[in-house]
């Protein structure tokens with residue numbers, strides 16, 4: 001009997017089901033542990049990374065959905081910073097899940113916490129080192145988060161939305177149309193449409209979600225109107241961009257209308273012919289925000305980001321993406337901006353006098 005015929009029979013389908021179930025074993029175990037971590041509590045607060053992106057927003061909403069359905073919890077989602085990108089705002093509006101912005105003055109968090117798309121050692125979230133979250137689900141950095149009651153950190157996975165999709169499947173808790181759409185968009189943006197840091201798990205989740213999602217809504221996020229601030233930033237980025245040897249591009253955007261504009265610009269400038277590494281930076285609320293994108297797999301972007309941030313800032317990155325912040329004030333702003341430039345040139349072993357070529 002041919003293999004295809006075997007799989008058309010009841011036995012074949014049975015075997016395929018078993019194979020799928022075996023593949024789900026680790027997720028099932030993780031799901032049980034995740035639910036154990038919140039047993040006996042009624043309320044939980046999910047903390048996303050600062051200036052949350054679509055992956056954090058979608059994965060956070062998925063964890064809320066899962067814990068409300070499977071553990072009967074009351075769950076709210078909070079974040080620090082700004083949801084600035086027009087696409088991300090459109091996603092939040094569409095998703096209809098309320099996300100509470102923590103004010104800079106009042107960062108006190110309740111006791112029962114979950115971190116999503118970030119972890120306890122990352123500096124891009126407001127939780128203090130003394131706080132022990134019940135849950136951490138993330139795909140940044142390669143270590144077990146011993147500080148959390150339950151942690152699932154898988155740095156090889158392209159998006160936290162992929163991990164949350166696995167949980168929903170294992171829990172027999174299919175996402176609603178809007179949640180599936182958001183998760184799909186989270187995977188799309190974190191993996192640059194499955195072209196960067198992508199694993200089979202991401203592709204599987206993507207296929208699964210495509211069936212459930214509202215594809216018109218999914219396509220609409222990238223076509224949403226953007227603010228004049230975006231074009232202002234774009235103009236500053238183009239005028240300020242300088243190209244150095246080996247495809248290094250540095251661009252200083254000055255005042256940012258929202259912090260993650262630097263990431264948007266860095267992604268865009270990586271399309272310039274010959275570019276291999278882009279570093280975009282600008283100022284938002286007494287901080288220099290910088291973003292790094294590369295096509296060079298050998299470049300240690302995390303080390304580069306740490307170098308730029310220096311002692312006074314914080315940074316992190318993985319694979320081909322990194323970012324960070326450096327505090328500034330009115331007095332040291334110019335000095336700090338010059339320092340960032342010098343640190344980049346030094347990292348790439350370029351002379352401090354090198355000026356690079358203008359793009360425009």
Ligand SMILES: [Mn+2]
Pocket residue numbers: 055056117139158159160190
């Ligand atoms: Mn992510």
